[in-house]
Structures are given as structure tokens and as C-alpha cells.
Amino acid sequence: xxxxxxxxxxxxxxDAYEKxxxxxxxLLNKKIAKLVIQQNQVxxxxxxxxxxxxxxxxxxxxxxxxSVEENxxxxxxxxxxxxxxxxxxxxxxxxxxxxxxxxxxxxxAHCIFPNAVHxxxxxxxxxxxxxxxxxxxxxxxxxxxxxxxEVIPKARITLGEKALYENTFSLTQGCVGKLDFDYDITxxxxxxxxxxxxVYGKKDDIIKISEKMHLNGDGxxxxxxxxxxxxxxxxxxxxxxxxxxxxxxxGHMDCMEVVIGKEAVARAIPIVSVTNDKAKIxxxxxxxxxxxxxxxxxxxxxxxxxxAVDVIIRGILx
Amino acid sequence: xxxxxxxxxxLNGKSIIDDLSLQVNKGEIHGLLGENGTGKTTxxxxxxxxxxxxxxxxxxxxxxxxxAALSVSQRAKRGISLAWQEPARIEGLxxxxxxxxxxxxxxxxxxxxxxxxxxLEPAQYLDRDVDTTLSGGERKRIELASVLAMQPKLxxxxxxxxxxxxxALPFILNSxxxxxxxxxxxxxxxxxxxxxxxxxxxxxxxxxxxxxxxxPADMSLWFKDNCRKCLHINEPxx
Numbered sequence: 153x154x155x156x157x158x159x160x161x162x163x164x165x166x167d168a169y170e171k172x173x174x175x176x177x178x179l180l181n182k183k184i185a186k187l188v189i190q191q192n193q194v195x196x197x198x199x200x201x202x203x204x205x206x207x208x209x210x211x212x213x214x215x216x217x218x219s220v221e222e223n224x225x226x227x228x229x230x231x232x233x234x235x236x237x238x239x240x241x242x243x244x245x246x247x248x249x250x251x252x253x254x255x256x257x258x259x260x261a262h263c264i265f266p267n268a269v270h271x272x273x274x275x276x277x278x279x280x281x282x283x284x285x286x287x288x289x290x291x292x293x294x295x296x297x298x299x300x301x302e303v304i305p306k307a308r309i310t311l312g313e314k315a316l317y318e319n320t321f322s323l324t325q326g327c328v329g330k331l332d333f334d335y336d337i338t339x340x341x342x343x344x345x346x347x348x349x350x351v352y353g354k355k356d357d358i359i360k361i362s363e364k365m366h367l368n369g370d371g372x373x374x375x376x377x378x379x380x381x382x383x384x385x386x387x388x389x390x391x392x393x394x395x396x397x398x399x400x401x402x403g404h405m406d407c408m409e410v411v412i413g414k415e416a417v418a419r420a421i422p423i424v425s426v427t428n429d430k431a432k433i434x435x436x437x438x439x440x441x442x443x444x445x446x447x448x449x450x451x452x453x454x455x456x457x458x459x460a461v462d463v464i465i466r467g468i469l470x
Numbered sequence: 471x472x473x474x475x476x477x478x479x480x481l482n483g484k485s486i487i488d489d490l491s492l493q494v495n496k497g498e499i500h501g502l503l504g505e506n507g508t509g510k511t512t513x514x515x516x517x518x519x520x521x522x523x524x525x526x527x528x529x530x531x532x533x534x535x536x537x538a539a540l541s542v543s544q545r546a547k548r549g550i551s552l553a554w555q556e557p558a559r560i561e562g563l564x565x566x567x568x569x570x571x572x573x574x575x576x577x578x579x580x581x582x583x584x585x586x587x588x589x590l591e592p593a594q595y596l597d598r599d600v601d602t603t604l605s606g607g608e609r610k611r612i613e614l615a616s617v618l619a620m621q622p623k624l625x626x627x628x629x630x631x632x633x634x635x636x637x638a639l640p641f642i643l644n645s646x647x648x649x650x651x652x653x654x655x656x657x658x659x660x661x662x663x664x665x666x667x668x669x670x671x672x673x674x675x676x677x678x679x680x681x682x683x684x685x686p687a688d689m690s691l692w693f694k695d696n697c698r699k700c701l702h703i704n705e706p707x708x
Contacts (some may be wrong), residue, residue, distance in 0.1 A: 451542040
């Protein structure tokens, strides 16, 4: 068992953050809003004008309230860094985000569990994006290679009129372990939501992705783009749902799952529902092996089969 | 350099390529001219080893060795490459990475040079993806640029002119001539009798068979006077 003091924990988080592709200097810059949490300990927290960060530790995690004032426009993204450095533990994050009307802000979140043997990371998020606001949330995970981790991100997101929301969730480094991803998005009139999810499954990973989009206001638009690559004995299931409930809404679901290996499994279940005769929802799903023509294109440039597979997978998950 | 001897391909009981023999000499641009459905692309695929095509009979000899049993990668490593008529779209693969891997990582300057050769401005294309966001013509030009970057001993170019607008066509033709000057032999597959005028020799294909080989001007005229007017429908025969 490894024990971590706060100081060691902070250094450890910085190291792991950098290894996961994060910008270490951003976490050390006092002019950038940030929150660094190891298990239920806040290791670093900084606010900037227009951004309020409140937090309260609980036994196995922390509750966070992030609020962005109306019309606040941040040049630098807010950095959130969550993680557990010991081999085991539970991290239960409650996150509430309120983005004021007309604000423009982006968040870069890293979730790092480099030594995971038996870890549960839960996040329950409620995100409200005001009218005309723009909110981008990019979450990248870095897990160790043991696969002893369970990740349960759940989010309920509400967009005001003409709001813009972009979410990217990426879990492509280390083993996934078990992922139970559940996002539910509701869009008001003329708002736009884009949800991109990329997961690379290895060994015995279990990947469950549920994405729901409710286009409830006139002219709302959405795109859900999901890319999953299960290899070895990994199992993945993507359930994408889009509901067109208002005139002139447009929604599209684009799911690609590439299966590598005889024991890997991929499933995709698209649900499209339209309750308004002026709404239009489309979906496309490509499930199966790597595209042979892509392989042969790269092999005709001198790449071996394995190298070609690697290039294609890296592209899908980029 | 390349000798195709008595090549046959039968698929589902039908003859696709019929006792075809062809030679591409070192330093030569050899035009392969034929109407749609005559088997031009199939010959390119057989030489490159793609599309699961395996000759039913005959030999494909490259630099003295029969390559019919080699994988696509092995053929490429021996110096053969193919620019597809309809190139694959590869999500997330940037143009710069595609060109660099084609050139065996010989540097970004080479990639930029090859893009300029095909009439594309590097600053506008290097960071784009080789995916569906490119138009058909752009993707074809990038495909040709990637073969230029590779500098193969033998480049098989399958309809490099199709889908290319009239402004871009001179860039394509000049690139092929330049590629040849830099040492690549070229098998130029096309159905356009004007395009083969840059070749040194031209073979005319009909129903999976080469029916004549000769000087580009003569073959071009013969093709125009005969194949263009011919009512013969090209389709695989029982």
C-alpha cells in the first residue's frame, strides 16, 4: 500500500497529469482557474474574475460548484484535475456547473488513476448553460494498465436558447476497466450540442455508453459522435438516443465501433424518436472490423499490417 | 522492370482478365487505355495485390521475381505503389502524417513539395484529415502526392485524371512526368486518350485482354476511332 501526504500527493498528481498529456504549467499558474483533487483532498484551487469555485469535502469525495458570471469570457480554459494516486479507493464527485447567459468558457478536465488496482471514480454532474452561452468541456482519462477501475460519469446537461455546448470524453490511455457513461442533454430553441466520445478497450474492459439528446426547442441541433475500439476480450455497448420534439430540429448520431480480435464484442443500439413532423433525426453506425481498403492503402505505402492497424486506430481515437 | 505473363483472373466462373501479357520497362510511362469495364483497375489491383484478387493463372514478375504470392506490404517494400481510383478516407489521419509515412518519414519539406506538385497549397492542407471533409478531387490529388512522396520504383496510377477539374489537370500530368524523371516507372491507367499522350508506350485493353500496344499518338487515335465508337459492351464473360 502506498501512502500519500498532501505535498507528495500534489507532486504525484502533477507528474501523472503531465504523463496524461496535461499542461503542468497551467496547474501552477495562479492566473488560471483550477481545481486539483486527490481522492477527497483539494490540493490546489484558484478562481479568476467571473469564475467562482466552491467545494466541500465528503467522506469519499467532494462536492463542487462552478459558476461562471453572465457575459464572462475567459481566454484561458478552467482546469479540473481529479485523481486517486493510491492503488485503491473511492472518489465520488458531485459537480454542479452554472454558466451565465452570454458567457464563453471552456473546461479541460483530466482524470488520472495511474496506479489503479481497485478504484471507483464516480461523477454526478448537473450542468446548466444559460441563453447564448458557449461552454466546452473536454475530459481526458489516464488509467494504469491493470484495469482495476470502475468509472461512472453521469451528467444532466441543460442548454438555454441559442446556447452552444461541446463535450469531448476521451479514455484511450491505459485500460478502461469498467466504464458506465451516461449523459443526458436537453436543448432549448436554436441551441447546439455536440457530444464526442472516444474509448479504447483492452484486455477484459467493459464499456457501456448511454447518450441521450432531447431536442425540445425550435431549431435546436445536435451531433453525437462515438468512437469505440474494443480489442482483446473487451466488450462495448453504445446506446445513442435522440429525440426530435420540436419543429426544425436536426439531430445526427454517428457511431463507429471497430472490433479487433476474435473475442472482442461491440454492440450499438441507436434509438431515434420524432414527435414533431418538422423535425429530422438521422443516424449512422459502422460496427465491425477495420476497413480493408484503408488497410491496403497504408500497406501500399510500405506499412506492415500491424502498423497500418495502429495508424487507423490512432486516427479514429484522435 | 515489370512483366505480366499470360495473366488470368476468373471470378465466380467469369473471365475478368484473359491471358494478358504486359511489360513496363524501367524509366517508362506505360499507358493502359480502355473503356469502362475492360479490367484496367483489376490489373492494377492484381499487380499491387489488393482487393483479395489472386491470379487464376500466369505470372507477375517484378525485377526478375514472381511477386504474385507476396503481401501488399512486401510488394510496396520492393518498390511498387498504387494510387487508387477512389482513394480510401481515413478518419483522424492528417495529410502531413499520410505524406510523411508514405515518404518513410523523410521530413515535412518533402510533404510540402509533393503537395505543391499536385497544385495544393501546403498551409491549407497539411493539418486537414484524409477523410470525408476533402472533396473527391482534393483526395485524388493527395493520393497522387503520397505516391510522389514515396518515390516508388513502379507507380500504378489508376485513373489519376478522373474527378479532376480542368485547372488542376496540368498539375496532375506534370506530376506524373516529374515522378518519372525522378526515377519512377509508371503504369498509367486511364480511359482518356488525351491523358496517355504523356506516356512512352500505350496498350489498349478490351474485355480483359490487351489488343494492341504502340506509340501514344497512334494508340490514342486508334482508341478514339475504334473503342469509342464500338457498341461492344464490356462485361465479364462466362
